[in-house]
Amino acid sequence: MSIISIGVSGLSAAQIALSTSSNNTTNAYTEGYTLQVATFSEATSGSGVQVSSVERQYNQFVTTQLNSSISAESALSTYQTEVDQVDSLLADGDASLDTLLQSFFSAIQTLTSDASDTAAREEVIGAAETLTSQFTQLGSYLDEMADDVNSQIDDQVTQVNDLTEQIADLNKKIGLADALGTTSNDLLDQRDLLVSQLSELVDVDVTIQDNGSYSVSLSNGLALVAGNDSFELQTSVSASDPTQTVVAYVDAAGNTTVLDDSTFEGGSLGGLMEFRDTTLTETQNQLGILAVSLTQALNTLQEAGIDLNGDTGTAFFSVDDPSIYGNTNNTGDATLTATFTDDVSELSVSDYTVSYSDTDGYTVTRNDTGASVEATYDSGANTLTFAGMSVAISGTADDGDSFLVLPTRNAASSFSTLISDGSLIAAGTSTGSSDNTNALAMLDLQTDSIVGGTSTLSQTYSTLVSDVGSTASKVAGQLETQSSLTEQLTTLQQSESGVNIDEEAANLIVYQQYYQACAKVVEVGTTLLDTILDIS
Template sequence: MSVLSTGTNALIAFQRALATVSHNVANINTEGYSRQRVSFATTTPTAYGSDYIGNGTQITDIARIGDQLATSRLLDSTGELARLQQLSSLSSRVDALFSDTATNIAGQWSSFFDATTGLSANASATADRQNLLDNAGALVTRFKQLGGQIDGLNTEVNNGLLSSTAEANRLAGEIARINGQIGSNAASAAPDLLDQRDQLISQLIGHTGGTAVSQDGGAINVYTTGGQPMVVGATASTLTTVADPYQPGRLQVALKSRATTVTLGPSALGGQIGGLLEFRSSMLDPTSAALGRLATGLAITYNQQHAAGVDLYGNLGGDFFNLPSPTVSGNSGNTGSASFSASVEDLSNLDGQNLLLKFDGAQWTASRAETGTSVAMTGSGTSADPFMINGVALQVSGTAAASDKFLLQPTAGAINGLSVDITDPSRIAAATPVSVKADLANLGTGQVSNLRATDAGNPALLTPSSIEFIDANQYTLDGAGPFAYAAGQTISANGWSLTLDGAPAAGDSFSVGPTGAGSSNNGNALILSNLDQAKAFNGNTITLNGAVAGLTTTVGSAARQASYSADAQQIIHDSAQGARDSVSGVNLDEEAADMLRLQQAYQAASQLISTADTMFQSILSAIR
């Protein structure tokens, strides 16, 4: 009977071991599956006097094979890969907008200034004037198209945050439920249930980033990249989306606890959610601000010069483009009545980056919205002495309360209100507002060059003036003087300036007066056509053309860097996956060898049972 019992125990043990091998082979393609191994041990022997006779084998454990360090590395890699892939995917779409000739700003930009150059060649031609207006409208449309695409990507980010937070909450709830099922002893839990939990944790970290920490008793706690608890034991936290306090159409991610809702910034979350937030803060917002800065630079520079010319009606030029003022939005939690009006006063210092204004009860301070870095702020905020911050003038009205905050967006909203102010081609101020005539009796070789309006707002700009030379080194202006003169020297008055080529002689005179209606003068158009080379930004060191090229380069560089980082992280992730699979993955050769070994053992156990039956039958026959 002992032989029969021993054989039966072995047969059952080998049968279960074969079933485990079959289970491994069947799940070779199951994501997250950890191979399982059967542990054998001898059964309790039977004492016969002073000796013990063994009773065969038994299964003591069916456990999954794993390496906690390799699993932790894979989890860390999973969250970072998800973040970088999300960032790279969206950044490449922005890059495509600014690099593709069908959608970028550079093509329409060049066409607009080419049209201005065409007008300078034939300033009185209606066709050339209309062509300039058409190209100006096309350029504004291109700005708005790019702005619309950026707004669309902002909407995608919002939708991505909604779907990712909902999925993260579902996964956290499932993990907490399994933690509860496992209870205080993970060793007794089904290996497949543990695999299921690990797979859910991997998916959760793919959404939020972070780490998984085992606690005593078998439960696993999951924390986000910033250390916020998503799962603690059998309790799951809830992620939600809340409206940005400055921009209600923009969603932020927050962690809900029993009593409070805490907003989480980009640094507090990784995974897909972190990638969405980082894309918006590091790519989308700067690109929107830079595009608006470019539009602002174009409008202000072109408007200033256009105002320094006269149109075909003989009137001084006004604004060529309409440009909205910078946006200042109050925090939804403000309790005071303060509000701001803003204007761009110094284009050379305008960087376009969003700024946070705070009132501490006594004074205002400014800082970068994305980094918190302090920014210099001068003035008192009155109309006579406005605040000056990075080229933007701010006037405050009303009364602020302590802790009131405002978001200043110098250029981010510029695209929405950008438009061409002129519809009548004859209103294009292509001519210099003043013209000069040399007296026919002049004896010298002096010829007027570079006549231009330097101050279109001077009320005496169109007042006739007379320049008379006493000799080659002295002149009078409207009878005043004499003033010293040197060859090539600029002569200026009443908001205009000119230079002379050649040498004037004693008695030579030049008359300066307003340009009449219908003039074919192209002086202002020539200046307008070269404004793309005007050094307008970064302390008057970067031209408008340089800013266009710089924007394209910056966007492309950021997209490439995100792509390189994602590719590098993919290699790291593949390595971590390989390390995990080398320990926990199913190896068909190994399983085949185990199956052959267990099959032979099973057959041997069957032979034991057959032998025991023969022995038993022999005993029965002997006593029959």
């Protein structure tokens, strides 16, 4: 090989190296860009040099760990955003339910001093209306949060489908580029960036196939991307609970399989589901049991007393009856409706599932623990009594039919005051206008364990506030730790794959000098050739 050809090979290699370093420099702040390095080798002819490859400085292990950390951080961040709203809602001291409950019972205490005092009676009505207004505001806000979470799940599933479709398309393009023998570093960067973005939404496992394509799957092994194909997720209303959105997997044949919420442990999708299934529903149920317990206990006394007009008292508060939803997959025509019994001491914050089988008839289980619940079936009245509720059954259930019972989920938002006239408060047990016997019993409800037979109203609310606050603090601590881990992994990943401007500036100078030296080789070769040609 001539000296000129050797020099030209160096010029060509220098140009590629300069182009690679320039590309690194200009993409230093491009999201997802991976450092590229030109690798030199001796020319196959034995003389000169060639660039054997321009490779990405990419560490699959570190990237996998980083994506996993991103997924966990995203779940915690989403959960914290939601739970902080509930924490702030409940912890408002001036307008907290506990403060308003105290004001309500304080008004009753004033009434006990003089049951004939119309001003005191109106004060009780005013305090009751303020209390119910706060209950309904809290309940409605939580209902809106539940709707918003369902909407966010819809949106994020759409984003997941969009990303998996793009990843599958890039698999195809990368495979084609490799088949043509061309470099596809930019496509590889795009694909890795999409996987990182997907990890923010849902935790996924990525497997690199022999042909370089990515297989992306959920934690349960179901493939979202396999080669050039992507498989969609879709949302729908839960068959058992119409208040919740569920996610289903669509296979290649178009069949759908509803996925358990536990499938999504990481990513913002997992954070939303975890918040909805724990903190949100538990808070709704806790507020609901407060409303139901106060309603049932006060109404029992009210209806046993005498008002200022000498008439038997009527219900003071009202809440919606328990909600029951038949599973949409039921084949029988049975419908169930529920009411609270006079004694709600057995009522809990759990939801329940009523199931029917030809062998066992109707059985009841708690949804929070899965434990069986003792239930009494009256075949004559066709009623099922359990956990402070009486369930009326009409129609006939088929084997395998099930029904979801939400005893207190909607109680807070439906809580209302039925009496607007203070004279209708049944403060006494006789026709005497100054009789305060029943008012004293009403006052005792403040310190009686009327919630589940174990806690007072204030204790129950304080426990709720404490539990939500504790959850918010725990999630914040976990998020701080996880964010620190993500930052460390990002630093490690960037130390290998990120662009260092100073290093690239030095490389540009080196490759420029290398280019000039190779040009000098060509110049020398040309001079020698001219000299030889001039010899006569």
